[in-house]
Amino acid sequence: xxxxxxxDRLRAKVFAEHKVKTIPVEFFGATIELRQxxxxxxxxxxxxxxxxxxxxxxxxxxxxxPGTDERAFxxxxxxxxxxxxxxxxxxxxxxxxxxxxxxxxxxxxVSSSVDxxxx
Numbered sequence: 001x002x003x004x005x006x007x008d009r010l011r012a013k014v015f016a017e018h019k020v021k022t023i024p025v026e027f028f029g030a031t032i033e034l035r036q037x038x039x040x041x042x043x044x045x046x047x048x049x050x051x052x053x054x055x056x057x058x059x060x061x062x063x064x065x066p067g068t069d070e071r072a073f074x075x076x077x078x079x080x081x082x083x084x085x086x087x088x089x090x091x092x093x094x095x096x097x098x099x100x101x102x103x104x105x106x107x108x109x110v111s112s113s114v115d116x117x118x119x
Contacts, residue, residue: 023096024066027089033066034093036100055090056081058097 021036063072
């Protein structure tokens with residue numbers, strides 16, 4: 001098999017449709033389904049210093065009515081979501097997002113520059 005054919009197989013496997021992970025989460029007495037964000041969105045999250053906006057935007061983009069493709073929230077809900085009391089509900093959201101992505105959404109943003117100091 002040629003290297004070109006191997007490359008084509010590799011690319012086909014990488015770019016094949018992948019099942020998105022989901023986690024049901026209780027949020028203020030209702031169950032929502034959180035879905036795994038895209039790599040593109042995770043990169044944006046890591047570079048954004050506004051932790052509040054990240055959690056709200058992620059809820060709007062990745063929280064669904066369980067078992068459907070209907071989003072639980074819309075952009076117009078952002079201000080209402082921000083005014084909810086912070087506590088166990090938001091911690092459950094953060095924990096579920098961390099499980100789906102391995103990114104701590106409530107932690108400080110990761111610097112996008114690479115430390116190139118030598119010893």
